[in-house]
Amino acid sequence: MSEPLSIAVVGAGGRMGRALIRAIAEDPKARLVGALEREGADEFMEDAGTMAGIGALDVAVATDPDVAFKDAEAILDFTAPEATRSFADLAAERGIAHIIGTTGMSTDDEAHIHVAAEKTPIVKSGNMSMGVILLSVLVEKAAAALEASDWDIEVLEMHHRHKVDAPSGTALLLGQAAATGRGIDLEHNAVRMRDGHTGPRAAGAIGFATLRGGSVVGEHSVIMAGAGERVELTHYAEDRAIFARGAVKAALWTRGKAPGLYSMRDVLGLT
Ligand SMILES: NC(=O)C1=CN([C@@H]2O[C@H](COP(=O)(O)OP(=O)(O)OC[C@H]3O[C@@H](n4cnc5c(N)ncnc54)[C@H](OP(=O)(O)O)[C@@H]3O)[C@@H](O)[C@H]2O)C=CC1
Numbered sequence: 095m096s097e098p099l100s101i102a103v104v105g106a107g108g109r110m111g112r113a114l115i116r117a118i119a120e121d122p123k124a125r126l127v128g129a130l131e132r133e134g135a136d137e138f139m140e141d142a143g144t145m146a147g148i149g150a151l152d153v154a155v156a157t158d159p160d161v162a163f164k165d166a167e168a169i170l171d172f173t174a175p176e177a178t179r180s181f182a183d184l185a186a187e188r189g190i191a192h193i194i195g196t197t198g199m200s201t202d203d204e205a206h207i208h209v210a211a212e213k214t215p216i217v218k219s220g221n222m223s224m225g226v227i228l229l230s231v232l233v234e235k236a237a238a239a240l241e242a243s244d245w246d247i248e249v250l251e252m253h254h255r256h257k258v259d260a261p262s263g264t265a266l267l268l269g270q271a272a273a274t275g276r277g278i279d280l281e282h283n284a285v286r287m288r289d290g291h292t293g294p295r296a297a298g299a300i301g302f303a304t305l306r307g308g309s310v311v312g313e314h315s316v317i318m319a320g321a322g323e324r325v326e327l328t329h330y331a332e333d334r335a336i337f338a339r340g341a342v343k344a345a346l347w348t349r350g351k352a353p354g355l356y357s358m359r360d361v362l363g364l365t
C-alpha cells in the first residue's frame with residue numbers, strides 16, 4: 095500500500111473545514127499535514143483536531159500558507175470565492191492538487207481557476223457527495239427523455255440561514271445537468287428568480303427557487319412538471335460528512351493525475 099496522501103485544509107475553522115479534518119482523520123489513506131485559518135478568526139484554536147472536536151492531532155493551525163502547505167500534496171478548500179482564487183494561485187505555483195468545494199464563484203473566478211488548472215490537477219464541484227453526483231446523472235437522463243415543450247423543469251433548494259450564495263452550487267450543477275440533457279445552454283435558459291408580474295412561464299426555461307432557514311444542511315429537488323403529472327428527484331443531505339468524504343476521495347484520486355480541471359463525475363467514474 096502507498097503512503098497516505100498528505101493533505102492541508104484551508105478555512106479549517108469553518109463548518110466544512112472542521113468536517114474535512116474529521117474525514118481525513120477517519121481515512122487511513124489520508125493524513126492531515128496542515129490547517130490554515132485567518133489571523134483573528136473566531137474559530138481559531140492551536141490544534142486542528144481539537145478545533146474539529148476529535149482531540150489533538152498534533153497539527154498546528156497556521157495563519158501562513160507557507161507553513162500550512164509545506165508538506166501538502168493536496169489542499170481541500172471550502173471557503174469563499176476570493177480566498178479560493180488566491181489558494182488556486184498558491185497551489186498552482188507549488189504543483190499541489192486543489193480540491194474546490196467553494197460555491198458562488200463568478201464567471202471571472204471560474205476563468206481564473208481554468209488558468210490555474212494548467213499547472214496542477216483541480217477537482218471542482220458544487221457538491222462533493224456521491225448522492226448528488228448520481229442525482230445529476232439521473233436528471234440529465236430524465237431531461238433528455240422528456241420533451242421540453244411538454245415538461246417544465248424547476249430546481250428547488252433549501253439551506254441553513256448562514257448560507258451566503260444563491261442559487262446553491264448544487265442547484266446550478268443540477269440545472270446544468272438538465273440543460274445538458276436537453277442539449278441547451280443553461281445561461282440563456284435559466285430563470286434564477288421571479289417577482290411581480292412575470293408573465294407566463296417561458297417554454298424550455300429551467301427555473302430556480304431558493305429557501306433559507308434554520309440548520310438545514312442541504313436539500314435539492316428537481317421537479318419535472320407536465321400536464322397532469324409531475325416527477326420529482328430529490329436529495330437530502332443529513333450530515334456535512336458526506337461532502338467531506340467526497341473531497342477526501344477526490345484528493346486521493348488526483349494522485350499521479352496530469353494538470354487539468356476535473357469534476358466529481360471524473361472522480362467517481364460517472365462520465
Ligand atoms: N461543494 C460542496 O460539496 C460543498 C460546498 N460548500 C461550500 O463551501 C463554502 C464554505 O461553507 P461553510 O463551511 O458552510 O462556510 P463557513 O463560513 O463556515 O466557513 C468558511 C471558512 O472559509 C474561511 N474564509 C472565508 N473567506 C476567507 C478568505 N478571504 N481568506 C481566508 N479564509 C477565508 C472562513 O474564515 P473566517 O471564519 O475567518 O471568515 C471560514 O473558516 C461555501 O461556499 C459553501 O457553499 C459547503 C458544503 C458542501
Ligand SMILES: O=C(O)C1=N[C@H](C(=O)O)C[C@H](O)C1
Nearest residue numbers: 197220221257262263264312
Ligand atoms: O453552503 C452549504 O452549506 C452548502 N453548499 C453547497 C451548495 O452551494 O450547493 C453544497 C451543499 O448543498 C451545502
